[in-house]
Amino acid sequence: AQSVTQLDSQVPVFEEAPVELRCNYSSSVSVYLFWYVQYPNQGLQLLLKYLSGSTLVKGINGFEAEFNKSQTSFHLRKPSVHISDTAEYFCAVSVHHSGAGSYQLTFGKGTKLSVIP
Amino acid sequence: SQTIHQWPATLVQPVGSPLSLECTVEGTSNPNLYWYRQAAGRGLQLLFYSVGIGQISSEVPQNLSASRPQDRQFILSSKKLLLSDSGFYLCAWSAGTGNTDTQYFGPGTRLTVL
Numbered sequence: 001a002q003s004v005t006q007l008d009s010q011v012p013v014f015e016e017a018p019v020e021l022r023c024n025y026s027s028s029v030s031v032y033l034f035w036y037v038q039y040p041n042q043g044l045q046l047l048l049k050y051l052s053g054s055t056l057v058k059g060i061n062g063f064e065a066e067f068n069k070s071q072t073s074f075h076l077r078k079p080s081v082h083i084s085d086t087a088e089y090f091c092a093v094s095v096h097h098s099g100a101g102s103y104q105l106t107f108g109k110g111t112k113l114s115v116i117p
Numbered sequence: 118s119q120t121i122h123q124w125p126a127t128l129v130q131p132v133g134s135p136l137s138l139e140c141t142v143e144g145t146s147n148p149n150l151y152w153y154r155q156a157a158g159r160g161l162q163l164l165f166y167s168v169g170i171g172q173i174s175s176e177v178p179q180n181l182s183a184s185r186p187q188d189r190q191f192i193l194s195s196k197k198l199l200l201s202d203s204g205f206y207l208c209a210w211s212a213g214t215g216n217t218d219t220q221y222f223g224p225g226t227r228l229t230v231l
């Protein structure tokens with residue numbers, strides 16, 4: 001079964017410093033990967049997704065992620081964070097559910113990014 | 118453009134009371150709909166999903182049920198709430214059930230069971 005592991009539950013970083021949020025997946029077939037952001041007491045918003053093609057994916061708010069098949073990783077990066085980036089970030093993989101014949105998202109447990117002024 | 122609504126935004130209920138959370142989507146037809154629960158430190162747990170009116174799939178056996186009485190309406194219910202039902206409930210929609218379909222989330226409902 002496909003799964004997602006977010007290695008860090010909390011990441012503190014100073015404002016204007018770079019950040020990397022780690023995500024590893026397990027899969028023996030083609031994967032489709034997503035990063036979502038959740039601001040306090042709000043729903044999830046799509047940051048970016050990898051479907052195929054270039055392994056470097058650019059998203060909103062200056063974030064990017066790199067798909068690395070050999071390391072089964074999809075780490076999220078930003079070269080310079082702002083206070084407004086303080087939020088929880090979720091990595092997800094599209095998983096086929098044979099019973100329903102459809103695809104669903106399996107989420108990691110999330111990484112809380114705290115940007116320190 | 119499409120929008121997704123959830124209500125209420127917050128809810129405090131006693132143990133043993135019933136529950137009804139509502140989710141509606143605007144600006145699209147025949148969406149796939151999802152209910153997730155987010156508990157502290159446990160990420161998102163898919164509870165139910167629906168590919169059409171009256172079609173509900175349950176991911177986790179529990180105290181909750183879901184219904185889809187109309188194309189763009191998805192309801193989460195319980196007859197008797199448990200303390201363990203507390204959490205942040207998120208509704209989401211997607212345009213299809215393919216492996217590349219993006220899910221779009223509503224603002225959520227914070228449920229506290231006392």
